[in-house]
Structure formats: structure tokens, C-alpha cells
Amino acid sequence: MDKIFGRPKSLRDIPTHYCSGCGHGIAHRLISEVVDELDIRERIIGVAPIGCAVIAYDYWDFDCCEAAHGRALAVATGIKRVRPEAIVFTYQGDGDLVAIGCAETIHAANRGENLTTVFINNAVYGMTGGQMAPTTLLNQKTATTPFGRDAKSAGYPLKISELLAQLSGVYYVERVSTDSPVKVLAAKRAIKQAFINQIEGKGFSLVEILSACPTYLGMKPTAAVKWVREEMTKEFPLGKIK
């Protein structure tokens, strides 16, 4: 009897600090599987964000670096320019990439840096206590929008993937989800494509992963993935954007 599925080599055999049902665990594993399959473990350098995934470097068994909040793509730009043979990727959440790091993100994308970005969109700030993020849906209740997000005072959900797709320097943008096994497999294909693009020198690639945050959605994990599938994908439609 052969093992047909197990923990990838690039994922350390230690428990993660993530909450039950958190999408970060799935995203970490997918990146590790892709790194193993492409055999780039000795070449890859990850840049961890600030947010729930701040100690992602403890879980990945390859070289990693930590960046200040939102500045992952700026740090990754520096690493890539000094070590052009390295495969550099950033792993960022919505508060990191869309809120405080919006300027760095847009300019790194606009420069067409040959980087890969894995963007975890869970529509809420997880690490700091469930506050509203730029990607929070309208009428979604969070710690700072207790009556639901109101467009008059808090604006609209920011679709950074569509925004970046308009830039000439961006080569590949795809939005995927982790709400079901089939979507997880599609997410893995997208992440793999984003890394292959970088290996082939095509330019900036971004994969947006819709992910459940059961703790701050106030739902069981099984209800949270349903919410992602039914509510979040209305605002953030899945598929290849560019």
C-alpha cells in the first residue's frame, strides 16, 4: 500500500498557530507542494507578511525573510535584483497587501518586477482582532463595523486584482478559492503557474486566494467555507483575470 498523499517536504512537521479551519494552512501546504514539484527548494526565497501569517517562515522549510507591514513586495524587489537567479515570492494578506501596502504593491506590479505574490483575501483583519479590511464586503459585520460595512462611511470592497490587471507590467492575475477540494486543486494550479511564470521571466504574477476566517466571521469552519463560496465570490468572482 503506497502513500498517495502526505505532508510535502517543504512544510515543516510542526503544528501551526492558525485557528481551526483557517485557509492559511491550506495555502501554506499548496505553496510547499508546488515548491517540491518544481524542485526549486534551494532557489526559493519567501517574504512573509505582517498579519496572521507573520511566522510563516517557521512553517516553510526553505529560505524566508520578514518584511515590515505591507512592504513585502518592496523587500522582494530588493532580493530579486540582488539575487536574480533566486525565485522570490511574497505571501500577503488583505490588510498587508491592499491596505497599508497598497502603494508598494501597485508600484512593484507597475514596474513589472519578476515576482510571484500569493494574496490571501479573507475579508477581515485576523491578527489584530477582526477589524474591517479594505476587502470587507458591504453589510459585513466586523469589530469596527458592528452594524455592517456602510458604503457611505467606509467605501466599497477594494478589488485589487482587477485594479492590478490593468497595469502593463502585470503578466498574470488569477483569483481562486479554498472553499472546497476542487477549488483547492484549482488554486494549486494557479500558484504553480505563477511560479512557472517567474522561472520563465514573464513578469509580475499574482494569485488571490479567497480564504475563510471562521473566528472573525463568527461561524463554524463548515459555515465559513459556505459563506466564502456563496457571499464572497459574488463580490470577488473567481477565474483568470489576466
Place this chain on the structure above:
Amino acid sequence: MPKITIDKERCKGCQLCILYCPKGQIRPDKNLNKKGIQPVVFLGGDCSGCKFCAIICPDAAIEVYK
């Protein structure tokens, strides 16, 4: 016959594997693990080796054998 193994100490009890198992072969365990979390347990019956449980597991706690 394919089978899965679940690392009970790694399981955080999100039960996403139960939600997506097409054969209904995973159930919540009767006993808690060392962290006080109710893990899941494989019933050992009709498993097709589809890997859905392992693919959706956020904690990489499931291994599949075929």
C-alpha cells in the same frame, strides 16, 4: 482497499473533511486530544482514496494510502 490516517494531535476539529467526504467515512471522535480539541476519526469502511479530506485539511493532518 484505500485508507486514510488522521494525526489526532494535529487535528483542530474544523470538520471540513467530514463535510467533503463523499463516502461519509469520517466522524467526530468520542475522545478529546491532548489540546482538549475534539478531533475526527476514520471509520475504516468504504474509502475510495479520493483525497478530498487530505486536500481540504488546513493542518496537513491526513495521509492517504492506496
